[in-house]
Amino acid sequence: MKPPRDLRVVYQETMHELLGQNPDIVLLEADLSSAITTNKIDARFSNRIINCGIQEANMMGVAAGLNVSGLKPYVHSFAPFVSRRAYDQVFLSIGYAKRDVFILGSDGGISTEHNGGTHMSFEDIALMRAIPGSTVLEMSDDIMFEHILKQSLSFKGLTYVRIKRRGMKRLYPEDATFEIGKGNVIKDGCDATIIATGIMLEEVLNAHEQLKAHGIDAAIIDMFSIKPIDKSLLFQYAEKTGLIITAENHNLVGGLFSAVTEALSPHKIAIIDGIGVKESFGQVGLTPYLKETYHLTAEAIVKKVLSYKNH
């Protein structure tokens, strides 16, 4: 088994490979190339790796134009800068104009740690979901990210992918497969269903163990494809367990909780609740502190589940 790789290394190595295979691919950066390590890609591709400088809004417009000219742009910056900072350009020049552009937002939510409030995006998923026709994904590990990147040439329209650059644990076997619009059942269970993405899966797996001690057998779903969302899987587990709890490193407004609630609400077949960031801005700190502060912990998940199960 290959040792787990940082997701930024997966981006570097996979895009390197894809650049060699497909002459239409162009990478765009906004002075954070060294942060995602695309600066290490072979110099023979340098004419298709454009470091725009610190100009996220212009970069999105340029990406749209590159796609009009027939190329396939992959755009990267930190999550708040590709979303909040350049939103109207993403919305109109890419979304509304129906351009095929892959946008990578790194270190969303608390993962930005020491860069603090200005760099902490609890809204990127909400913003990207609100664009008609968009695809919105959050990566759980290196295996998934490589798999998705290798499929991505066929993606149509705007695709937003959120990753944590460093330190993601391996979750999947090397031969795992992933399909846009399909959730992955990590653990089956019949008493409750916990749905999460990205760094929250680690907390959910912890919560699962703690719930066992309370006699609760919880299912876990990795809903990495937040949009489109896997409605049939949601229905199946809503009916089977009657209780759906979501967990996200994002504002409860507009993210995973919203997506799940929107999908299930007409059917009223389960209780739905979620943990996530509530009415807060970001701040500096290390992940354990930030998880505590924003209640993004296994304990918070357990408490939430028990609040519906302990009657």
Added chain:
Amino acid sequence: MKLEHFANDIRLTTLEMLKHKTFGHLGGSMSIVETLSVLYGKHMRVDPQNPTDPLRDYFVLSKGHAGPALYATLALKGFFDKSLLKTLNDDNTTLPSNCDMNITKGIDMTTGSLGQGFSAAVGIAKGLQIQNKNNHVYVIVGDGELNEGQCYEAMMFAVKHKLHNLTVFIDDNKLQLDGFRTDISDTADFKQRFNAFGFHTQTINGHDVHAIDSAINEAKNTKGKPTVIILDTIKGKGIKAFENRADNHHMRFSDHDNTILEETIKALKEGQS
């Protein structure tokens, strides 16, 4: 205190803070030390006991990641206790990586998303103009930061509104995050560009406190237009082994780096007033 000595102390205090934290934005903090020394040591009307004094001059660090140098300056001026500097970037700190007006005494604007501080400074200057106040507004913008289109909107606005109460410093340290600015993004001449927009434009050695002092005097005496002072600076200035290196933007100090820092700190202590 002599401005050179104040600069020496700001550099020393900033390095001690970063060394204690073991990582941080070293390069861009070092390149603005002399400017902070002249602003806070001589020109700016500020009251450390009353940080939001309506009579104060305003300062916006638009390149908000250089917070450490500003925190050192504010602590030395007495805005808060020096012991607080040891909490830089800690969990629940009041001294985050990027400047935050709501949690740090003496910070006039929250910054960190590059380009935005420039517009906010222009807004403060316009607000003071409307209220017929004569406080001055100073803003430091990075040379890489000037990639952001928003900066050019701010410039246009400042000139149109004849904001002579605004002085813009460009920390032209020639480097941005990924490397040298002229390799990455921008090869144009700042002086010509700002002249074309209608600024009063000066270019000086950004590590010469006397040159900075007289440039500010000239800015204050300029009427009918904003001034830009282009600071020719060195990213990482003051730590010879780190100066001008493309990797000095944000450093995690190795054992070797720590030895270099210790030597520099020792030398700066000897140079103390």
